Ligand SMILES: NC(=O)C1=CN([C@@H]2O[C@H](COP(=O)(O)OP(=O)(O)OC[C@H]3O[C@@H](n4cnc5c(N)ncnc54)[C@H](OP(=O)(O)O)[C@@H]3O)[C@@H](O)[C@H]2O)C=CC1
């Protein structure tokens with residue numbers, strides 16, 4: 001059974017803890033002690049209030065479901081501790097210098113950095129961008145104003161530009177843009193909209209290149225505890241963990 005050290009005991013952390021099947025969470029860490037205690041009690045894990053002590057606990061892999069800042073602060077030390085690293089706050093990797101350092105460390109340690117598909121679909125074949133030309137690549141994300149803690153009475157585009165700029169301005173809302181960018185090997189353009197009439201987190205991907213063209217629209221149900229985070233994102237980590245040991249690898 002794969003054992004997991006969980007970094008971040010919020011919304012996604014709780015969903016993962018509720019659905020342990022072929023993996024088991026043995027240690028949890030959050031900057032809010034009460035959250036770590038509560039999740040530990042619910043999942044038979046041990047709570048840690050100090051990251052270094054957390055890392056000295058016994059588990060195989062770290063799942064980060066905390067924040068871009070946490071992934072950047074702890075990513076390297078996690079790999080150096082000899083664990084694979086599942087990074088949900090993938091926006092952390094939009095910092096090129098950090099990402100290259102992290103990849104170098106993973107190679108040096110013989111470890112893997114996993115980027116789950118998160119709140120989008122289609123990452124598999126979007127990877128063809130790594131070997132063939134992509135001409136147009138746009139992500140249009142639409143969420144409710146409340147999920148971004150802002151007010152808007154009509155549909156409003158609050159950002160248009162490159163993925164790394166959007167991540168910098170909205171680190172809790174467009175991690176998917178970095179996952180798409182890394183998959184394609186080509187930075188995605190991003191439009192971020194709020195619309196008072198939507199009750200889903202909608203991601204539309206427009207891609208055109210040597211392969212042809214595609215339009216993917218995912219209409220995600222927000223997660224119960226954090227409406228900015230789609231439930232699909234948590235399901236995607238669970239699926240990754242369930243398949244870690246599976247010799248049959250599906251998708252590009
Ligand atoms: N890749 C993708 O497709 C997606 C990625 N995400 C990302 O996944 C992450 C988790 O999402 P979710 O569970 O909904 O978020 P939550 O805010 O519900 O939970 C995150 C938890 O981690 C804690 N935390 C934040 N920073 C640190 C830190 N430096 N050290 C320790 N604990 C920390 C938070 O504390 P506090 O409340 O004090 O900040 C909170 O308790 C977020 O970064 C989110 O943006 C979400 C959806 C899709």
Ligand SMILES: O=C([O-])CC(=O)C(=O)O
Nearest residue numbers: 119173174175176229230
């Ligand atoms: O959950 C979502 O729909 C997307 C999201 O927050 C992110 O990519 O950070």
